[in-house]
Amino acid sequence: MNIIDQLIPADTAPGHRISGGGAPPVDRLNRPLRDLRLSVIDQCNFRCTYCMPRDTFGADYPFLPSSERLSFEQIVKLAKAFALLGVEKIRITGGEPLLRRGLESLVEQLAKLTTASGKPMELALTTNGSLLAAKARSLRDAGLDRVTVSLDAVDDAVFRQMSDVDMPVSRILEGIETARAVGLAPIKVNVVIERGVNESQILPLVRLFKGSGVAVRFIEYMDVGGAGGWSNTKVITARETREIIESEFPLIPIVMGQQMGTAVNYRHTDGAGEVGFIGSVSQPFCGSCSRARVSADGQFYSCLFATHGTDLRPWLTDAASAEQLALTVHSRWIQRDDRYSELRSTQRRPGPGKLYPTVRMSLVGG
Numbered sequence: 001m002n003i004i005d006q007l008i009p010a011d012t013a014p015g016h017r018i019s020g021g022g023a024p025p026v027d028r029l030n031r032p033l034r035d036l037r038l039s040v041i042d043q044c045n046f047r048c049t050y051c052m053p054r055d056t057f058g059a060d061y062p063f064l065p066s067s068e069r070l071s072f073e074q075i076v077k078l079a080k081a082f083a084l085l086g087v088e089k090i091r092i093t094g095g096e097p098l099l100r101r102g103l104e105s106l107v108e109q110l111a112k113l114t115t116a117s118g119k120p121m122e123l124a125l126t127t128n129g130s131l132l133a134a135k136a137r138s139l140r141d142a143g144l145d146r147v148t149v150s151l152d153a154v155d156d157a158v159f160r161q162m163s164d165v166d167m168p169v170s171r172i173l174e175g176i177e178t179a180r181a182v183g184l185a186p187i188k189v190n191v192v193i194e195r196g197v198n199e200s201q202i203l204p205l206v207r208l209f210k211g212s213g214v215a216v217r218f219i220e221y222m223d224v225g226g227a228g229g230w231s232n233t234k235v236i237t238a239r240e241t242r243e244i245i246e247s248e249f250p251l252i253p254i255v256m257g258q259q260m261g262t263a264v265n266y267r268h269t270d271g272a273g274e275v276g277f278i279g280s281v282s283q284p285f286c287g288s289c290s291r292a293r294v295s296a297d298g299q300f301y302s303c304l305f306a307t308h309g310t311d312l313r314p315w316l317t318d319a320a321s322a323e324q325l326a327l328t329v330h331s332r333w334i335q336r337d338d339r340y341s342e343l344r345s346t347q348r349r350p351g352p353g354k355l356y357p358t359v360r361m362s363l364v365g366g
């Protein structure tokens with residue numbers, strides 16, 4: 001019996017025990033805990049209108065002071081606890097994770113972790129790509145496996161409108177190219193489509209990446225915390241996006257009728273790569289949602305749309321072990337019954353035009 005097994009009360013239901021072999025805990029809707037999104041910073045150098053609109057996230061916005069961010073030591077302990085619970089994949093996110101000073105050192109420590117079944121931990125990162133050209137090599141050397149880059153347009157003017165930053169698209173493309181050259185692959189590009197803003201970019205983005213080995217994934221605009229200007233009418237559904245693409249590029253579904261993870265993937269009929277669709281609003285995938293999220297200040301969130309988290313910091317001191325922390329997460333996970341996206345239309349909103357008050361995306365990570 002391992003330490004965690006000894007700590008679990010003997011009357012815990014068998015499906016909810018932490019097994020020494022690393023079988024993950026299962027929540028109330030029978031969803032195992034499989035991956036962890038770790039936000040390392042809540043700040044960002046972009047002001048994407050759907051995530052951190054400048055009128056809300058202005059110069060005086062109270063971002064976390066660095067003293068309130070988890071230290072690398074705390075993050076590694078946290079990751080160990082999740083590994084003990086059976087997590088096999090960690091995605092580093094933010095805010096913009098590449099703004100966190102010394103991130104390579106954190107990556108190096110996380111890359112040394114093994115999963116409960118003895119495999120190396122899979123380590124990915126989501127970034128806006130602006131600092132990727134400079135950092136891709138050192139991140140790869142530190143042990144990062146792959147990157148996902150967010151890019152909403154090929155056209156500079158549309159990109160500027162969406163990211164609200166004065167930067168050319170070429171800078172992000174340079175980051176993607178460097179990541180590819182150093183082997184941070186397979187690379188995915190995430191695109192958020194907002195009606196009336198960047199649907200003109202759907203075909204140019206597919207044309208640009210077709211045959212390059214980079215898979216483009218279109219994400220429906222979500223009503224997450226931060227997205228103050230969201231409305232249902234601004235959502236272009238995954239289906240609409242696919243139809244626009246199919247007007248020029250015939251696609252074949254990769255997994256017929258079955259959803260694997262969050263994206264529904266298609267391939268070009270000529271074999272020149274894949275396109276994915278993340279229908280978070282029109283085709284919710286709560287039934288297979290196996291993600292835990294931890295914010296930059298150590299709050300555990302069981303759903304992207306959670307209104308509050310569980311503070312893990314008391315277990316991130318020297319007084320508590322990674323095993324004790326794992327037990328805390330375990331007991332929280334087995335209570336989990338979130339399925340916001342499936343219930344979206346029935347959620348009570350605070351008023352006309354106001355969003356359900358969820359944690360902001362830039363704190364908890366996408």
Ligand code: SAM
Nearest residue numbers: 051094095096126127128150190221222227366
């Ligand atoms: N800054 C990094 C980036 O942009 O890749 C990482 C953090 S960002 C919060 C993670 C992902 O969330 C990005 O792909 C972004 O496009 C997505 N995102 C943010 N707000 C969103 C929204 N309202 N709807 C859909 N996706 C959103």
Ligand code: SF4
Nearest residue numbers: 044046048051095128
């Ligand atoms: Fe920053 Fe990413 Fe949010 Fe854009 S989506 S504002 S890049 S955190």
Ligand code: SF4
Nearest residue numbers: 286289303304340341
């Ligand atoms: Fe998972 Fe919550 Fe999104 Fe549903 S709404 S897929 S439970 S994060």
